[in-house]
Amino acid sequence: MTDNAAWRTARPAVSVLVPFFRDDPSGLIEALSDEAQALAGSVELILLDDGSGDDALAERVTGLVQVSRLPTRFIRLKKNEGRSRGRNRLTTSARGGSFLFLDSDMLPDDRRFLQTWADLVARQDPAVAFGGFSLLQAPQDRAFAVHRAMSQKSECIPYQERALQPEKYVYTSNLLVRRDVFEAEAFDSEFSGWGWEDVEWAMRVARRFRVVHLDNPATHLGLESADKLAGKYEQSVANFARIVDRHPDFVSQYPSYRAARLLKSAPGVRRWRSLFKKAALDERVPVAARAFSLRLYRAALYAEAV
Template sequence: MTSTANEIVVNNAAWANATPRLSVLIPTFRDDPSALLKALDDPSTRAEIIVLDDGSGDEALAKRIAGRIERLRLPARLIRLTSNQGRAKGRNRLASHARAGHFLFLDSDMLPNPENFLARWAALAEGENTPIAFGGFTLEQTPLRPEHALHRAMALKSDCTLAPERAKSPEKHVFTSNLLVRRDVFETVEFDEGFTGWGWEDVEWAMRVGRHHPILHIDNSATHLGLDTASAMAAKYEQSASNFARVVSAHRDIVSAYPSYRVARALKPFPGRDIWRPMLKAFALNEAAPTSLRAFAMRLYRAALYCEAV
């Protein structure tokens, strides 16, 4: 174990002499990635795993993650930050520890679907030297829980799509939940650390990098286990409004084609936003209402939050 002023690093026994071809980069904040780490532990892939605990301050959780890191057969490192850096800074920090020629960004609440998930990514990195690829995500292994019904319905409609559909708007469907990036590409275009809170930093990165490199979409999916309650979703959308404004400022030519932008433009002229916007939120949070109508209300609420930026 080593430490500096703001990070503590724990390596497992396999770390020191490894020459990895693929660096799997997993940020976490108060989530336990143990199930993901266990599923990824395939030494034949010549991968390394790097986990960033982004200032969670949870000693018991950090101890569990460190124990799992030490038991992995793959070379692995845990980085514990003493303060939270956020989504963009945290991922850039992860990449600075990576040693391989390709990075695979995975969220800590993901779980691979195919058994050869990591081997397929390794083959794409080594064999085809792919600059950027997104593998998609599903809800195949996500438990059915009533409090997550709204998020499930919305994700299934807009996010859980197959590669041919994603490829129609390649930058729009890039998320750091399951993203392969070649080292030289990332070193040229890192995540914009001006983004704060939740939302849009990965799509905005794809907008910038997509101007210079093709974005490949494949079906090598992982399950998103971490669905949110309706209130947590609303809070994230509220956080994302300033990030959306940052995207509009830099990439209006691209984002103006997105439904979220077009609906926000359509809603902007309507007076009394301070009255009807909270009503949309209240309906979306009402678990007694039909899920399809709640989802419609939540999308309108998000667009109403974005009105200021369009």
């Protein structure tokens, strides 16, 4: 565990919590540090290397932590604990009354990103708030075109629209949670692999607390190729089954659930599934059609869970 010089004397209201596993959070650390002077110790940053096993990466992060103008702590684990346990662990070092969960592959879209969050906490102290995310600064590589198309359609949503289904559009990429709310409802450490643990958490929380949406986005830099995205969907089936079992009232409203139900009753769904994946990975197919095929592939996978 490494603390920088500003850590000891700070009295933060907001704790920014960033887990990472083999991703380099250097750009995010530098961007957040740029706001330090205006924040005057009201926001701290805590980073968790969740067992990356990369000494060079850890050394680079340690160097940035030591020169950061934000009060910053860096925790390095020897073994990977997973997304939910890692985030839960981060909160045990946090001193603020609110936690801002940020993914390591995010980058603020505005120079007053942290100030906007600090002002919201000082003014309203919301139970839960999501700032949204964009692709404004994301790479334009052709290899990521399918992911970009899918994300723009289903995730980069204006805050007014997100507010209509507040629990659906909650991701730990840019999420503020008040301390007492998190103590009442932590992330479920039984989730494994990729996907749905943040949405399941939001479903639980939305039954007890108000979820606020605002326009304070950060860019998701970590776009994936279509084949890697398909692999993540394959990992997420068990997690989707878990939320179907726990929150059928919420999940039944989602297009992914309705599509999975339709495909479940279709003859030869396994054969269709392989065809959907093949089309999604075929670079000769137009991007919009590949994105639609990948959504169908995900629904065909989820047919096993509904």
